Amino acid sequence: MARTRRAESGELSEADAIRLAQKGDAAAFEQLYRLHSRRVYALCLRMVGNTAEAEDLAQEAFLQLFRKIHTFRGESAFSTWLHRLSVNVVLMKLRKKTLPETSLEETTEPDEETGGPRRDIGGPDVLLTGSIDRVNLERAVEQLPPGYKTVFVLHDVQGYEHNEIAEIMGCSIGNSKSQLHKARMRLRELLQEEQRQLARDKREAARSESAGTD
C-alpha cells in the first residue's frame, strides 16, 4: 500500500533512493531522510529525554549514515542498518555521560534478582494499575540504564520484534527478551517507589494539617 502511494506521488522506491543516494543524489538523500527521520528522532528523544540533545543525536546518526551509505550492500534491511547506527550513536553518548557515575555493569547487566541495580527501594508491593501516566512513566524511563532503555523503547514503544532488536543491538534474541523483562521490572520498582513517596507526602501533609488545628 505504502509502495503504491509512493509510486503515485512520484517518489522513488527505497531501493532506487538508496542506489541514487550512493551516487550522491541530493533528492534521494532527502527522500531517505523523510522516510526514516520521524522514527530515528523519536528514538533519540525517548532515549535522552530532551529535544536539543535528541536533535544533535539524530543529526549525528544521519550524518554517519549518509557518509557510509556507499558501503550499504543490502545484507540487512536499510531501516535496521539505520537503527543500529542510531542506537550506537545514542548509546555512545549516554555511556560517556553515565560512565563517571555508574559502572558498566549497571548500564548493561544490573542485578539479576531484582532486574535492576540495587538502590534503597523497598516496602510492600503497591499495585500500579491506573496510576501510570505519561509523566511518571517518562520520569521512570529516564532512570533506566541505557541498555534496558534501548530495548524497552525499541520493543514496547516502537514495536520492533525481538529478532529485529537482536539485529539492531547486535545481541541474541534471548538477550533482547531478558533485557526487556528486566527493564519492565525496573520500571515497576521505580513507579512503585514514586507511589510510596506520594503516599508518604500525603501522610506528612495530613499530619502537619492536624497538628496545626490542635
Added chain:
Amino acid sequence: MQCQEFLKDAERWMEGERDAAASAHLDACPRCRGLITDLDAVREGARLFEAEVEPPPRLWTAVRSQLEAEGVIRPSRTWADRLADFFPLQPRPALAAAYVAVLVVAAVLVSMQGIGPLEQQLALTPSAQEAAALPAGSSLAAQQAVSSLDKRNPDVVRSYRESLRTVENVILECEMMIRKDPNDQLAREYLTGAYQQKAELISAIVERGTLGD
C-alpha cells in the same frame, strides 16, 4: 510451583510462553498476579509515547548543509542524468533519444496550434518525410485521431504519425520493463510521462482535424 520459581518464569510468561503450572500458581497467588498485572500496565503505558515524532525542519537543513560541505551530497540530478540511469544499455539510449524527440515534437506541435499552417513551421527530418504507419496495436483513439486529419496535408499526417509511433514505442518498451520488474519506479515515471505526451498529441491532432486546416 513456588513464587521463586514463578518469578524465574515471569519473563517467559510475559512473552506469551505459558504453561499449566505457572498458570495454576498465578490463580492461587495474589502477589505474583499483582506482579504480572503491573508488568502488563508498564507495557501498556509505553503506548502513551509516540513511536514517531516529526523532527524540526532545521534538522534536515543542518544535515544537508554539512554533507554538501563535505561533498557527500551533490546538487540534484538533471533530467539527462536520470535518463542515463534509466537507459544504461542498448537499445535504451535509442529509446531515450526517441523519448526526448517525442517530448520536443509534442511540445512544438502543441505550442504551434492555431499559429499557422503546421507544415510551414515544422522542420521535418528526412525520416519524417517517409510515410510512417502507426505500430500494430496502436490505440483506437490514436488511429481515429490520425484519420481525422485533413489528407490534403500529407506531411502533417506523416509527422503526426511519426510522433505517435515513437511515443507508442516508448510506451510499449516501458510496459515491457514494468512487466519484468513491477517495482521499476523510473520506468513507471517514464510511462506516465509518455502517456501524458500521447494524450497531448492526440488532443492536438483531434483539434487540428476538427479545424480542418
